[in-house]
Amino acid sequence: MTIVEIEIDDLTGPDILGLISGHLTEMHSVTSQAESVHALDLNGLRRPEVTVWSVREQGRIAGCGAIKRLDATHGEIKSMRTADTHRRRGVAARLLGHLEAESVRMGLTRLSLETGSEDFFEPARRLYLAHGFEYCEPFGDYRPDPLSVFMTKKIA
Secondary structure (H helix, E strand, C coil): CCCEEEEECCCCCHHHHHHHHHHHHHHHHHCCCHHHCCCCCHHHHCCCCEEEEEEEECCEEEEEEEEEECCCCEEEEEEEEECHHHCCCCHHHHHHHHHHHHHHHCCCCEEEEEEECCHHHHHHHHHHHHCCCEEECCCCCCCCCCCEEEEEEECC
16 A cells, blocks of 8 residues: 555545445445444534544545544544455554554543444454454443444553
């Protein structure tokens, strides 16, 4: 992968809006029960406790990810997505490292996430495990769900 830029995104550009829209559509198409889709829509991503970053390569959208502050020291990774044009090129790993560093800068000491338990989500689970996340019980407002897995990592 060539040089990339990772910056806070205001969620107004057509490319990031398209990436988020595609993410939501795919999550609903691959998850067998709609109530098990926990991806945030644009209104959810625009809440004050959420910060979204976009990844760009030569100005083209390559991915995005967000941190939702749950409390003073605990954050949740949301909306991790790699553009189809940039899959298997290290975008997700690079973005995950950036999100972790930004979370430490924000004073967080723990990052958690929810992802799917279905086969489709296996690459995501492998990515998080490879970066030190461990399986955990539901956190925040989540409840046990056979279609969800929960992961967490101490970061500071």
